[in-house]
Amino acid sequence: MGKLSAKCIVAGDSTVGKSTLIQLFRSDGSHFPKNYSLTTTMDVITKTVQIPDSGDIVELFLCDSPGKAMFYEMTEGLWDQPGALCLVFDVTSETSFSNCGRWLQRIKSKTTSPYLPGVLVGNKTDLSGRRAVEKIQAEEWAASHGLEYFETSAKELENFDQPFRALAKSFHRLYQERVENFKSLL
Amino acid sequence: MTRAGDLCLSSAGARVSLATSSDDRHPAECIIDGNPETFWTTTGMFPQEFIISLNGLQKIGKIIIESSSVRSLKIYTSATKEPTDFEPCTDRELEHVEGQFHTEEITVSITGRPIDLHFSILQGLLWFAGIGATM
Ligand SMILES: Nc1nc2c(ncn2[C@@H]2O[C@H](COP(=O)(O)OP(=O)(O)OP(=O)(O)O)[C@@H](O)[C@H]2O)c(=O)[nH]1
Ligand SMILES: [Mg+2]
Numbered sequence: 001m002g003k004l005s006a007k008c009i010v011a012g013d014s015t016v017g018k019s020t021l022i023q024l025f026r027s028d029g030s031h032f033p034k035n036y037s038l039t040t041t042m043d044v045i046t047k048t049v050q051i052p053d054s055g056d057i058v059e060l061f062l063c064d065s066p067g068k069a070m071f072y073e074m075t076e077g078l079w080d081q082p083g084a085l086c087l088v089f090d091v092t093s094e095t096s097f098s099n100c101g102r103w104l105q106r107i108k109s110k111t112t113s114p115y116l117p118g119v120l121v122g123n124k125t126d127l128s129g130r131r132a133v134e135k136i137q138a139e140e141w142a143a144s145h146g147l148e149y150f151e152t153s154a155k156e157l158e159n160f161d162q163p164f165r166a167l168a169k170s171f172h173r174l175y176q177e178r179v180e181n182f183k184s185l186l
Numbered sequence: 187m188t189r190a191g192d193l194c195l196s197s198a199g200a201r202v203s204l205a206t207s208s209d210d211r212h213p214a215e216c217i218i219d220g221n222p223e224t225f226w227t228t229t230g231m232f233p234q235e236f237i238i239s240l241n242g243l244q245k246i247g248k249i250i251i252e253s254s255s256v257r258s259l260k261i262y263t264s265a266t267k268e269p270t271d272f273e274p275c276t277d278r279e280l281e282h283v284e285g286q287f288h289t290e291e292i293t294v295s296i297t298g299r300p301i302d303l304h305f306s307i308l309q310g311l312l313w314f315a316g317i318g319a320t321m
Contacts, residue, residue: 001209001210002208002209002210002211002212002229003207003208003209003229004209004229004230005207005229005230005231006230006231007230007231056209058230061231081231081232081309083230083231171230174314175227175229175230175314178227178255178314178316179209179211179212179227179314179316181285182225182227182254182287182316185254185285185286185287186222186223186224186225186287
């Protein structure tokens, strides 16, 4: 059995639902924070994910980062050497979607690795009447940046754990490839 | 008499007294088992550390470390009974060549009582590094 650890940056504009998704995932869906509480420092939440059919586990160190510029700038230094990234936007906000490119650049500038496992999450799908970003549009953008795309509604407990599980899986796959590579070298 | 290269082997009484990451298919004991085909893997994030405790009175002039994906390495030594009070011994930026295990020779001058060697991998590539052997 192996236990891997991945530092995962969760980033995106303010109020898109980053903290909510993380809290839900941490509590296995039992805790939906009803009132908005602005994230001002980087909170690190750890959660262990079992990788199916492997006996291995990945411990995710989820770095819940502030979306508000002023607070983000103070915590940016803590993003060093990320192992995975989770970009979140709000499907009812065109701006939060178009800002994803900038968030991605910021995270990529913190790593020297050519490849970083990552997901894009369109949250708040329960607000279907106010939807401003189409699924296909987000999927295309995600694919063009090597990210896997997920839609979630934290409010209705829909898919909230999928993006994190997918990240743990890709990180695990990367590890296996690395080990195979080491084997082939000796 | 101990030949150079013997000290860091489990057959010479060396043991791993600490390793920060674990995959029991590639445990840190692989570093000192004398088998060239086995290795220890780190399992995400840096720094990663391991301590090898040597047996008996030692005089060490050279440490050879075989690794892959290790970028920056620090070695500390401690000559106390418990692995504490470590003193910096050397600091290395390793030349990492993709797709290769790299052998690094580090000249040191260590003498004393039972010695612990503390290896700290400060930076690696792609979050995972492998250590094949130390001598
Ligand atoms: N309708 C709806 N509201 C949601 C959903 N997810 C989160 N919210 C609400 O959106 C608001 C902001 O959520 P947070 O998780 O605090 O947002 P954040 O991205 O962490 O924001 P910052 O900490 O400022 O960066 C809260 O009031 C949540 O209850 C969702 O799926 N649907
Ligand atoms: Mg928040």
